[in-house]
Amino acid sequence: MEIETPTPVPSEAMAPTITGQTAKISPFLDPGSVTKANSLAILQLSRDNLVPVYLQPPKGKHDGYAEGAVVNTRYGSFPHATMINVPWGSQIRASKVDTGSRGRNNKRKRDAADEASKETETETQEVVTEKEQTPINGNGEVEIKKAVTDSSGFIHVLPPTPEVWTSSLPHRTQVVYTPDYSYVLHRIRARPGSVLIEAGAGSGSFSHASARAVYNGYPVDDSEKKGKVYSFEFHEQRYHKMKQELKDHHLDEIVHLTHRDVYNGGFLVDGKSPEAEAIFLDLPAPWEALPHISRRNPKDPSDKTWVSPLNPKKSAHLCTFSPCIEQVTKTVSAMRRLGWVDIDMVEIANRKYHASRERVGLNLSFDRGVNNSARDVDEAIARLTEIETRFREHAAKSRDSDDEMDSDTEKGPKKGGKKNNKKGAPQNGNGVSDSNEEGAAVSGYGTAPWMEGRLITRGEPEIKTHTSYLVFAILPREWTEEDEAAAAAKYPVIGEQKVIGVVDKAARKKERREQLQKATLGNRKARRKERDAQLGVEGI
């Protein structure tokens, strides 16, 4: 496997901004209408085969390719140049790219580069790229080889979304897949403007999805409070990888990534509270992190110096993601002691279905996926009768070939057999069943093979039966005696007039009576008059 040397997105080469407000909007949040150079695109090779690519501007020979950077797939080679400035979703034809000679010429060199790239970070790789490109870049206008269309296949370029990103993700840890994160974000009320804490950034699938959920514009300056994700990752390599990824995706202003062990370090950012309303914990031991997510220091409630990472004015919604039931038991137990309410544990089972045509019949072609057995009892009986008849015929012949006996009884079924064409059909292989033949002749097209058979749905061959247990809980805001006193003063209990909610029959009747009375009181004419008077003011 060869790894392409990455070219970090140079900031000066960025596409012009659309809203002047910020440097650039993430392609995840607003991909624009066409693909752009230096931006992320997802190449769809087949339905579930998605490949993320940073489109590189055609800057001349790249890695031995005359066409510039090239993506090679089993469907052919696709120079980046053919994929830039096309509408999203475009179908891209493969190009004729000379992969052979390049491989021979550069083999040694590339091996060296590969070795380097495996061990070192992007800086080194950058140098390698520079080395290769500089001589060509030197003369300004660079001619790259024009791509020639090849017939080997095609792909589609899709705009990046958290969903395709998740499907195409380079796995670093267990990934939180779409069925899980879509449900989690819905339940923890992640909405535009929310502040969300995520611990265990992992592969970043949840980070991307939550960034989209809380996004309500890029903050212009630090004082402005916008939807934000505070993400924590303990694993250093993953942290760096993730950091770079966020930068490349222009999400670094929305996702604030911190390298920290949250069990000990807690969730404050620079000593300040992120003021979160939603929390997602994808940690091996959520109960160790939970004490940090409290309203007050759980060990010493009177501790005034302790800062809570939660928004003091809102209920906090929490979700933990743990694969084992023992983890859940411990987590729930810790939640109860820390004052969380509405604790609810669920697991999500997601299934995908394929729609296909089930083709069963004796008269269908011998294609793959076609079941050449009888479609129904009638067909089976017709076939069996035919075989029986032939057998009898044959036996009679062999016993006494000269003897013409019982010719009448034999001829009947024979004719019938021919008429029904039961025997010949399997061999002709045109896949057209008898009953359809006449209709086909009328329409002039023939029955389309894709319309044969019965439409069925079938689950995917392998299903994820268990991803993780999701534990949801809510921590209400703190409510002190003073707060209560203030609220009581503001909304004093004085003469209640009406009953709402569950009311008994008598009260309902009384209400209805009053309503009717009121309705008859209002004279229609008077009302119209009043309306006209208002319009007089209004209408000018």
Add this chain to the structure above:
Amino acid sequence: MNSVIQPNAWVALKLPSGTTKVIQINPNTTISLGKYGSFPANLVIGRPFHLTFELLDKEPNENFSRLRVVPTDELYADVFAEEAAEGCLTPAAGDAVISATEGEEFSLVDENGNVVARSDCEIIDDNARQTLTQDEIEELKREGNNAGKAIIAKLLLSHTAIDQKTSFSLAKYKLLKTKKYLRRFQVLPIDVATFAQWQLEERDASKIMDMRAEMIGLVGCWGNVHYSGEEYQLLDPKVTTAEGERACVPLEKDQLKGRWLVVDDTCGLLVAAMAERMGVLYPKEEESEDEDDAEIKEEVKQEPKADSAVASEAIEQHGDVDMCEATESAEAATTESVAPKQTPKPVRKHKGGPRPSDFAIPYSQTNTITVLHSQSQPNLSLLNYWNFDITSPNHPPHPLLNHLLNLTWLQLLKPELDTSYSTPPPTATPETLASWKPSRRGNFHRKRRRYARIRHIVDNTRAGNFSGLVCASTMDPISILRHTLPLLAGGAPIALYSPSIEPLAALADCFSVPRRTAWTSGNVPEIEGFSQDELEYWQGNERFPLNPTLLQGVSIQTSRARRWQVLPGRTHPLMTERGGADGYVFTAWRAKPAEGRVEARGKFKRSAPKKAGNAETPAPVLDMELDFGPKRKRSMSPPPVNTKLPMSVKVEEPASPAKKRKAEDDIPEA
């Protein structure tokens, strides 16, 4: 969302029995919880959500119940005791202690501290052993009983066979009685998740097409519905009343961004879910240093909008004032923090400068939801719970007002047949106008405004380039896609919800690989001579109900959340859950097919290794040599090489259907 319970807001009350009541909390009223009692609404207004309140016994000098916030330690006292018992339980001691006497919490130990429950295996009939009669229970309820706890304790203690119950059956018995007698409740805000749950499980599930929370989440994510940019308004053309349709504001197509197309037969739940994701469902919260001040402002603003009865009253009274004004008053209200007075009528004022002209477009050009409906009015009645009423002509401020556009299928497809679109607006010189009666003048303006609005919505929608299509409809999805696919931008996601899989399967079949292959093979007589652009508007026939190349990555999925009970030693999935429709989601992306015939014969590597050929992997990545750019570090997995791959199938040849089908698995999704 507000941090405390607002006066006149819709809230959900969660009762011990597990049921939810959705009510509007009007100040100065009494909220009745049926058998659990009643309390003054003012005792919960201004308090935070999610707290557990308990109805106290009436004070002798008061005629209402006061409330108490139940600390969580008390809520979980049983569980804690159980956990503690589990911890100290030795095999020798056969008795399992359920609870200990402590503070307020009633106990399952008697007065002397003896354990009343034992871990026995005898099974007993509950009702037969209860010595308290119903009359006695009623009597207990009347005389005040410490929020029902006394009753429960008495019930347990007067149960003759309590000592024969196992700890499990005892816990169950207690839970049963708790649900019945404990006078506690919780106030939840009405957001989409809470509301949908209530509507699904306690109200009418068919009204929202059995859409479960999992489905709402999936549809929102796969539809990529999100906030997409600052509001952008078209400039007021400032036309005089003498000018007709020519003076309408032209579309600015470049500004149309972040628009989602919706077909909603869930009475507005889908729209609400999308609006929540786009940040236009809840009114903006005021940020202020002085909390009290902010709250007062909030209160003042809430006053007119909250009451839907008031809104309908407004229709009667000012039937001919319409939405432009409402939005205008919305702006006015946000700029002015102190509303003059709190009449039940919506405040109507034009203080922020001159009134906009009739042809001013109130809608934002970005971050919008366009609803297509089959009746002349959209059914979005559930939005009332978020204080939005689409039928209200003079609507108090609401963010949905200028982010929700709606039009009928007729207006979309045959606008010339729609009267309100095709009838030119009336014109009149200021002099004639001045001579008219006020009501006639009002009508005149209303007609002009409506014309401009409909004209804008229709043209805007027909301009296409939508960022996504989200749909939960009872209509045939094939017919919906036939007309909406051309309106989507390239790469735009679509997410269709259906309670049953069959319509989605039929839709997926329209994009099956053989169909697509045939379409692109160049041997389909009916599409010959059409350009790619014309084929986007392909009207369909029996063989090709839709242009099969317009969607990519077609997939159908379903999700189900299974709920568990988590208790010490008793963790298991719930025994029963809601059945009914499973719900399925169809997802895909809008593709832009390449012009002309597309060939896909596969890339054949001559020097394929001879070994292997054993694995029948469905899609082995064989001779892929990937330049994946910087982010790709994964080694290309399955190394087993399949020599059987029929790579050289030529699709461009007028191959027999047999051959084509063979190629199904090997050509990329066309």
